[in-house]
Amino acid sequence: DTEVTQTPKHLVMGMTNKKSLKCEQHMGHRAMYWYKQKAKKPPELMFVYSYEKLSINESVPSRFSPECPNSSLLNLHLHALQPEDSALYLCASSQDVANPSYEQYFGPGTRLTVT
Amino acid sequence: AQTVTQSQPEMSVQEAETVTLSCTYDTSESDYYLFWYKQPPSRQMILVIRQEAYKQQNATENRFSVNFQKAAKSFSLKISDSQLGDAAMYFCAYRSGNSGGSNYKLTFGKGTLLTVNP
Numbered sequence: 276d277t278e279v280t281q282t283p284k285h286l287v288m289g290m291t292n293k294k295s296l297k298c299e300q301h302m303g304h305r306a307m308y309w310y311k312q313k314a315k316k317p318p319e320l321m322f323v324y325s326y327e328k329l330s331i332n333e334s335v336p337s338r339f340s341p342e343c344p345n346s347s348l349l350n351l352h353l354h355a356l357q358p359e360d361s362a363l364y365l366c367a368s369s370q371d372v373a374n375p376s377y378e379q380y381f382g383p384g385t386r387l388t389v390t
Numbered sequence: 391a392q393t394v395t396q397s398q399p400e401m402s403v404q405e406a407e408t409v410t411l412s413c414t415y416d417t418s419e420s421d422y423y424l425f426w427y428k429q430p431p432s433r434q435m436i437l438v439i440r441q442e443a444y445k446q447q448n449a450t451e452n453r454f455s456v457n458f459q460k461a462a463k464s465f466s467l468k469i470s471d472s473q474l475g476d477a478a479m480y481f482c483a484y485r486s487g488n489s490g491g492s493n494y495k496l497t498f499g500k501g502t503l504l505t506v507n508p
């Protein structure tokens with residue numbers, strides 16, 4: 276099973292709402308990633324978790340709050356977002372963050388619209 | 391810092407023909423990995439092929455092959471016998487092989503949108 280799943284597929288939220296994105300993998304991977312992708316642009320790394328601990332935060336605003344409850348699950352909590360945060364949010368996982376030869380497997384993404 | 395350049399924002403190819411997508415990169419490192427990812431309109435990013443910098447032999451995966459020119463820092467993707475399902479955005483990506491530092495990070499090019507005409 277080489278699948279990374281993400282829910283929901285689409286999310287529309289107001290600027291005062293609180294919502295969460297969910298990502299799950301059952302490949303036994305110990306590294307998980309959140310990316311933000313604007314239309315017709317490459318993905319931009321947001322966060323990296325290694326062995327359930329946050330190891331990298333790419334200077335992401337605090338209105339985005341990641342959480343890794345266990346080795347298979349990664350959440351991204353959203354609060355007080357701005358319209359410019361509207362994007363495709365991709366989750367990825369890899370066997371280990373330290374070994375660059377390990378492939379990153381991507382999920383299908385959550386299309387977020389902030390109104 | 392490493393950079394990845396894809397100079398072709400869009401390309402088109404006739405079904406069953408061959409197309410080559412270009413990618414160049416800039417790095418001072420000797421140990422690194424290069425990847426081509428495909429992102430169809432369904433959005434899921436899929437790894438197409440990868441190349442380890444220490445390997446001289448060009449990687450191949452079925453109809454996909456690369457031309458890796460380390461000295462020229464070039465990493466082009468050739469798609470043979472193009473199929474309608476090959477239509478997608480293709481991203482070239484670089485990852486450092488050095489321990490520590492930013493080797494966790496994939497540096498992507500801006501992408502090439504490939505259209506396959508029937």
